[in-house]
Amino acid sequence: MRGDFYHELAPVNSTMVTMAKAVRESMRQASTALLAADQSLAREVTVRAAEIGVLYRVVQDRVLDLIAGRQPVAGDLRMVLTASSAAADLERMGALAVLVARAALRRHPAPAVVAELAELFREMSTVGDDMAAKIVLALADHDAVLAAQLDGDDDAMDRLHRQLFSVMLSPDWPLGVEAAVDGALLGRYYERYADHAVNVGRHVVSLVAVEAQ
Amino acid sequence: MRGDFYHELAPVNSTMVTMAKAVRESMRQASTALLAADQSLAREVTVRAAEIGVLYRVVQDRVLDLIAGRQPVAGDLRMVLTASSAAADLERMGALAVLVARAALRRHPAPAVVAELAELFREMSTVGDDMAAKIVLALADHDAVLAAQLDGDDDAMDRLHRQLFSVMLSPDWPLGVEAAVDGALLGRYYERYADHAVNVGRHVVSLVAVEAQ
Numbered sequence: 001m002r003g004d005f006y007h008e009l010a011p012v013n014s015t016m017v018t019m020a021k022a023v024r025e026s027m028r029q030a031s032t033a034l035l036a037a038d039q040s041l042a043r044e045v046t047v048r049a050a051e052i053g054v055l056y057r058v059v060q061d062r063v064l065d066l067i068a069g070r071q072p073v074a075g076d077l078r079m080v081l082t083a084s085s086a087a088a089d090l091e092r093m094g095a096l097a098v099l100v101a102r103a104a105l106r107r108h109p110a111p112a113v114v115a116e117l118a119e120l121f122r123e124m125s126t127v128g129d130d131m132a133a134k135i136v137l138a139l140a141d142h143d144a145v146l147a148a149q150l151d152g153d154d155d156a157m158d159r160l161h162r163q164l165f166s167v168m169l170s171p172d173w174p175l176g177v178e179a180a181v182d183g184a185l186l187g188r189y190y191e192r193y194a195d196h197a198v199n200v201g202r203h204v205v206s207l208v209a210v211e212a213q
Numbered sequence: 214m215r216g217d218f219y220h221e222l223a224p225v226n227s228t229m230v231t232m233a234k235a236v237r238e239s240m241r242q243a244s245t246a247l248l249a250a251d252q253s254l255a256r257e258v259t260v261r262a263a264e265i266g267v268l269y270r271v272v273q274d275r276v277l278d279l280i281a282g283r284q285p286v287a288g289d290l291r292m293v294l295t296a297s298s299a300a301a302d303l304e305r306m307g308a309l310a311v312l313v314a315r316a317a318l319r320r321h322p323a324p325a326v327v328a329e330l331a332e333l334f335r336e337m338s339t340v341g342d343d344m345a346a347k348i349v350l351a352l353a354d355h356d357a358v359l360a361a362q363l364d365g366d367d368d369a370m371d372r373l374h375r376q377l378f379s380v381m382l383s384p385d386w387p388l389g390v391e392a393a394v395d396g397a398l399l400g401r402y403y404e405r406y407a408d409h410a411v412n413v414g415r416h417v418v419s420l421v422a423v424e425a426q
Binding site: 063064067068071072073074077078081084085088165168169173176177178180181183184185188 | 276277280281284285286287290291294297298301378381382386389390391393394396397398401
């Protein structure tokens with residue numbers, strides 16, 4: 001355990017845990033807003049995005065201070081830079097939650113997700129939320145085992161994503177173009193959310209590997 | 214002009230220019246493949262993506278070496294880190310070109326873009342290509358004026374993107390769900406391509422601002 005530099009990285013990591021919690025809450029609210037056509041919840045997501053933006057800048061500033069103040073090299077430097085890039089992934093996950101919330105608002109008071117796709121989106125949002133929960137814990141506890149599970153979760157998300165397209169593109173699809181266009185874009189947002197979660201997981205795995213050196 | 218550190222950053226910048234050229238060429242090929250249903254061109258894009266990945270790792274390694282070897286602080290450090298983040302944007306632009314190429318392959322020998330949308334996609338690809346061309350030049354010449362034009366180009370892309378949706382969602386849309394789903398996703402890829410180009414432009418603007426200090 002490289003106790004010294006690990007200690008220095010703690011404030012960066014701690015802000016990233018706060019960020020991850022805010023991102024998770026944001027996507028939970030966005031998903032509920034989407035499935036229940038809840039307008040006020042959707043608006044909360046756009047407010048929370050500003051908080052996530054502030055946290056992201058805090059991480060970036062701390063990374064700069066850390067590099068300038070401690071001048072880390074090799075593994076330590078790599079560790080700080082992957083933390084910075086994982087924070088960018090978290091910020092993007094927050095932005096995707098905003099896109100989901102905006103989709104909910106765009107069709108309000110009608111639900112943006114038609115009944116035929118609601119179950120699939122419920123599953124996608126559950127998989128996404130499980131992944132976000134793992135990120136929070138993996139970052140907080142430096143748990144590489146949990147972080148490594150994210151690849152498998154991402155496969156589950158990809159399966160749901162493919163299923164979504166096969167439903168919408170089947171000759172039996174009873175609904176029009178608008179519902180399918182909304183479905184395609186929303187599916188893409190959840191799929192990207194999962195991709196970014198995987199990146200954050202990889203950061204935790206590499207962080208733990210460096211720590212163990 | 215801070216001649217010293219500027220000189221050190223030159224190899225990073227030079228690799229980023231090569232990356233930007235490869236990304237531009239990649240999206241040009243993907244767009245042609247898409248509009249002309251050209252299968253072999255679409256395959257070239259997926260090959261080129263590997264080259265872009267290698268160039269991205271070269272940039273990352275050079276950034277690490279530079280920080281570890283020169284231990285820059287303040288503006289110099291910020292400059293290296295924004296270069297690294299702009300390289301991540303370029304890498305993502307290459308990935309979006311692959312998604313466009315894959316869409317072209319998925320519907321081959323039919324064109325993935327229906328005749329009704331071909332003109333709009335031609336315009337989106339032209340705007341995207343102009344933006345990529347500006348990035349190449351702005352990075353090569355440290356041209357902040359050119360880089361600052363990218364925001365306006367992005368507005369043009371957003372207008373085309375909105376136009377795309379109004380065509381697909383109009384009651385007169387003569388085609389089915391599949392064409393609209395493809396259109397929605399492809400539109401999203403071009404729109405994101407432009408967003409990342411704007412980020413690269415911001416890097417050049419901040420680079421030039423630091424240089425001028």
